[in-house]
Every structure is written in C-alpha cells, then in structure tokens.
Amino acid sequence: MGRCTQDNPAPEENAGRMSNTSAPGSSSATSLATRPVPPRQLDWLRTELTDWTSQGIISEDQAARISSRVSARYPAERHTRTSIGRVFLYLGAGFVGVGLIWLVAANLDQLSPVTRFAAIAALWLAFLVGGEVLAARGASAPLVGAVRLLAALGAGAVVFQAAQSLQVPAYEPRLVGLWSAGAFVHAYLTRAYMPFVVGVLTGVTWWFMQPMWDSQNGLTVVMLMGAASVLAAGLAVLHDRRIDAFAWTWRTVAGGMALLAMFVAAVPDIGGDGIDWSTWLVVALVVAGLAATAAALTRPGLRVLEPLGAVVVLVAATLLGLWTTGTDPSDVDAGDWAHAAVSVLAYVVLAVALVALGTVRDHPPLTWMAMVGLVVFTTFQSFAVFAPIVTGAWLFVVLGTVFLGTGFLFDRARRELASALDSDSNAGPGSAPGSDSSSPKGTDR
Template identity: 75%
Template sequence: MTDTSVLPTRSVPPRQLAWLRTELADWTSQGIISPDQADRISHHYRADLHTRFSIGRILLTIGGAFVGIGLIWLVAANLDQLSPVTRFGAVTVLWLACLVGGETLAARKSSPPLVGAIRLLAALGTGAVLFQAAQSLQVPAFEPSLLGLWAAGALLHGYLVRAHMPFVVGILTGLGWWFAQPLWDEQSGLTVVVLLGTATVLAAGLAVVHDSHLPAFAWTWRTVAGGMALVTLFAAAIPDIGGDGVRWSPWLVAHLVAAALAALAALATGSGVQRLEPAGAIAVLVAATLLGLWSTGTDASEIDASDWLHAGVSVGAYVVLAVALVALGTVRDHAILTAMAMVGLVVFTTFQSFAVFAPIVTGAWLFVVLGTVFLGTGFLFDRARRELVQALDNDTDNDNGAAR
C-alpha cells in the first residue's frame, strides 16, 4: 500500500478546497471513510493564493495594459522631438526588455501575476513596434494589415511559451483584423453577419482541436465561439440588414476557407459530442445568413405579418442557440458560456420585443408584455437547464453502477 504521507501537496482554488472539506466531513459522518483518512486527504491540498481574479493579479494586469497602451499612444502621437530611428529604437528596446524579462521571470518560477503582466506588456509592445515601423515607412496607422501582423506576432508569442496573456491579445487584435480587412473597401450589413458567422465556425473548430493538447487555450477559443454565435444571430435578426447583399472580396473568401479548414480539422480530430460544436457553429452561420437575407422592411410604424413571423423565427432560433450554449457549458464545465447565453437571451428578447411590440403597445402595457415574454423564455430556459443537469447526473450514476 502506498504511503500517502509522501505524496506532494497540491494547490487548489480556495472555493474548491472548501467544497472538498465539506464533502470529506459528510463522507466521514456517513462512515464512508474514517476521520484519519479524511485528515490525510485534506492535508494533501492547500489553498492557491494566486487565484485567477485576485486583487494583485487584476492590478498588475491593468497596469501592464495601461503601460502597453501608453507605448502605442506615444507612437501615435509622433514624438516629433525624436528622429524616426530613435523612436523605433526606443520602442524596440522596451519591447525586447519586456519579452526577455517576462520569460526570464517565468523560468525562475516568479509570481504568476507578475509574469503575466510583463508578458502582457510584451504583447502590447509588439503592436507599438509595428506601428512605429509603419510610421517610419509612411504607412497609414489605420491600415488593417498592421492589426493582422500584430495579431500574428502576439499569437506566435503565446503559443511558443504557452502564455495566456499574449494569446488573448492575439485573439482580440485578430478579431479586429478579421472584420476590418474584408470591410476595408466595401461594407454591408450582410457581410458583417457572414464574418461573424465564419468567426464562430473558426473559433469552435479551433476549440475542439486544442482540447487534447492545450485545454486552457481551448477554453478561450470556446468562449470566443459562444460570444460570436450570440452576436451573429443578434445581428442577423436586425430588420433589413441584408438589403445590400454580401460584398465579396478575396479576403472574405479566404476567411470562409479558413473557417472551413478549422471545422474539418475539428471533425477529424474530435469524437462524439465534440463534433457537434463545429456542426452547430456551421448551423449558426447558415441560419444567420438566411435570416439576414429575409427582408421584411424598416418602417417601425407598420408592423405586418411578415415582421411578426421574422421576429418569431429569430427569437426561436436565438432560444435554441442559448439552450445549446447552456448544454455545452454544462457538459464542458464552462460557466461563462451559460452566463453569456442568459445575458444574450435577455438582451435579444428585449430588442425584439421593443422592435415588434413598442409601435403597437405603449406605456405600462409594454412592460406587462415584456415581463410576460421574459417569464416565458426564462421558464423554458431554466427547465431545459435543469433537465440537462439531471440527465447528466443519471448518466454518471449509470456509468458508476456499470463500473461496479
């Protein structure tokens, strides 16, 4: 029998440690384990002081963000008192200092919040260097390609050292480039819907691909996919958003190809429920495109049957999406997906209710109608969530019974 006294102590979040100790006390009272066993189990875990949302981590992250943004602002302000070469050299030195310093601190096992803040500075400094170089070469600062290069550099940094801060900077700047580049020459509402949908497919596919090797990055990609899906259907439900059609460009085609490749990779590497994620994202893209093409009119004073039908189909599709995200959040233990789905459903229902009911119902009755809509959707939403949790619990019990 293994001597548990020599096992290493693990750090866990304080809330998880409190839950474990409560469960141990319950198991001890039921006679499942002895008090001595409960004590030995409890002593193998300690509270992690470096929690995800600690005050120190928040202050260091905000400080790093402010300094990084300040560097970019200084570049944009065009420091006329310095020559272009001097400006570029100064910004580059600061960027390299943060880049090397962050990895040096990480190698020495320094405080994770401090390492994260320095890495954030390095990721933001990548943008400062690029914008300063573009300024020296007389390239416009608002050129979308600069955002793309910044995103590529930050993502490369994040993946090479498995660092979350540069990775997040790369995703945010990458999303900015994803929309800015195809819309640079021509813009249309339906093009925005298609871009949102392709971003959903891309992020969902990459989340599944990352599940086995980089689960922390998979969590972020899955969050992006859920948020993009909610925004996609919201935008598609805006009346007459597709009136101008899609503005096709080589960049838009490239985005569609990238999303398709990510979905195929997810279908090839995933299994079971995992394959439903890219398939669901593709369904969101198709549904949003069809809703965007469904033109009903923009005159809010005249609501006809087609407007009611469009709003009803939009709400129905959004409720299905919200329930699907709750199911995914429950299966994946991803609480943010559930929260985003509930908030998105409330905002979307409010928007649709005002768009359809406000021209007809006014004053106090409008609030009565809105409240009724919220109660109905909230009841269905909560019931679906509870039934899903119960089904998962039953499956777990059955699996445990079969194992015995």
C-alpha cells in the same frame, strides 16, 4: 475524473506547464505527470472510496492505495480570488503598453525615425526577455503575466512604429493583423496566457477590419461573425486537453460570436443589399471551414458537435439576414411577425444549446452569455414588434410577460439538463460525474 475542467484558466500564465512528482510509497520513485483538479472532485472521489469500502467492493488497503495514487497524480487546484495586487499589475501593464502605442501615434517628433524605432524595440525586447527570465526563476504568476502583457502590447508599438517609419498609414488593418500574429507566436511558444489574450483581441479586430476595408455590408458582418464562431469552435476542440486555458478562451469567443451573429441577422433588412463577396470574406470562410474540418478529423466523437453547431449558426444567420421584410415600424404585417417569430425561435434554440454546452463543459461564461443575450434579444424584438401595436403601460406589461416566460423556460431547461447529467453520471458506481465516455466533457477536458 471526467468533470475536471478549468473554470478560470486566466490566472495561469504557463498554461501548458506540467509538473512531476513521485508516487508515495513507490520504491522506484517513478516520476508521474500531475494534473490539478478542482477540490470538489477530490472530495467526491474520497466519498466514493468510503462508500465502495463500506459496500465491500474494494478493501481498505485498496482504497488507501487508490487515495495515495490520486493524491500524487491529481493535486487540488488553487483557485485564488483576484487580488488587488494582481489587478494593479495588469492595469499598470495595460496602461504602459497603451502608452507606448500612444507615444508612437504622437510621432515623438523630437526623435528621428530610427531612434524612435530603436527605443520602442529595445523596450519590447526588455519586456519579452524579462518575462521569460522571471518565469524561469519561478516569479509569481501575476508579475510574470504583467511583464508578458507589456511585451505583447509592446509588439504592437513596434509594428506601428515600423509602419510609421515606412510611411504606411497607421489605420491599415494589416498592421493589426501583424500585431495579432506576433502576439500569437509569443503565446504559443511560451504557453503564456496574457499574450494569447492580446492575440485574440487584436485578431478578432482584424477579422472584421480587413474584409470591411473596401466596402461595408451588413450581411458581410453577419457572415464574418458566424465564420468567427466556426473558427473559434474548431480551435477550442483542437486545444482541448492540450492547452486547456486557450481552449477555454476560444470556446468563449465561439459562443459570443454565435450569439452576435444571430442577433445582427435578426435586424430587419440587414441583408437588403445581398452578399458582397470579396477575397477576404472567402478567405475567412475557407479558414473557418478548415478549422472545423481539422477538429472533426483529429478529434472525432461528440465533441465535433461544437464546430458543426457553429456551422449551423452561420448558415441560419445568413439565411435569416437574406430574409428581408418591411422597414416601416408603423406598418407591421404578417411577414414582419413571421420574421420576428423565426428569429426569436432560432435565438432561443441557440441560447439553450449554449446553456447545454456550458453545463456539460463546466463553462459558466457560456451560460451567462446565453442568458444575457436572450434577455437583450427579447427586448429588442419586443420593441421592434410590439411597440408599434401597444404603447405606454401595456407595452411594459407585454414585455414583463415575455421576460417572465423566457426566464422560466430558460431556468427550467438549465435545471432539467443539470439533473439529467447528474442522473446519468451516478448510474454506475465507477463513473465520476460527467465522465460518460460519450460526453464531450468527459473525453476532452
């Protein structure tokens, strides 16, 4: 069942929860841990069992026992569409959480600092405890998620209110870092997805705010994006088959940061000031390196290609950013053309790699991000290179031609990869689609 993946883990608040059931027909009623799988995988297996039975590979009794065991161990996932109730619950929780932070920012002058802090802390504790009580009582996932989201946002209100009481400026990056750390602690202790999302969003914000606090530098932004991709890719591999919902999100962050790093690095003269080394930039690179190393040591195999590919993106983006060319759009020389050509080639390679990863991992956001990113990047480079040379209607003809060629190659590569994966997975009668032991998807997900 190598292609058993989570296409959309967000609805599940208890991302790591496992359930137990007894195998039908077992006299000892052995308790077996279950793992939900997509219905299409169960349909595929039932078709294969019928085919094996008709070919005499297994008997009807064996097929029945296999089918019974599969039904006990692998219940069908219930992919529910986003309901209006879920949307309103999350929107309401978001508005209330932001409102709490806004109230802190407004100082609540009518209350003393101690009273303000006590009120915010009491609300946060109520949401925190309430969310876990609802989860323990088996409340609906949207309701539990909304209350946990309130708790994660309320933690930020507590941090900012405490900083205000201590006369610490509210715009300092370390406050965002503390908020992110608190959200992550909440998420990992309870395996809750919504606090994890808050932790990721605030953590990414802090990742850029802290190193850029003292000095702003274009190449620093590129390196931070590349390092974030390495860190997220390493964490995605470390979370695979442990907390799949978290792995799904880390993998999405890694792909997005890689695309942004290559995009910003291709901006002409982005690295004209060179690398502005700082303590926090070094810390970011070291942390990213440790995550990639941990993934390589603890989860060996083809899966290590994800953090390794992110490292390649970091190095390529940094070198591309250091390659300075002319900044006069009216004077495009050979160096500008070479820079644009290398940038486009590097971005296309990255986009194709993300399409491959998205296909292997059954991770549609990676494919869509790569496609949209490639279109936007091609548009940017086309205007940067072709606009000074051709104008008016001819510019649209050139851009249209570029888009048609890019779209054709992109779609052709995606189809060829999907066809190759299907051919490989169907090579043996006992292998499920994508279950090749050498495939990162088959071993991780």
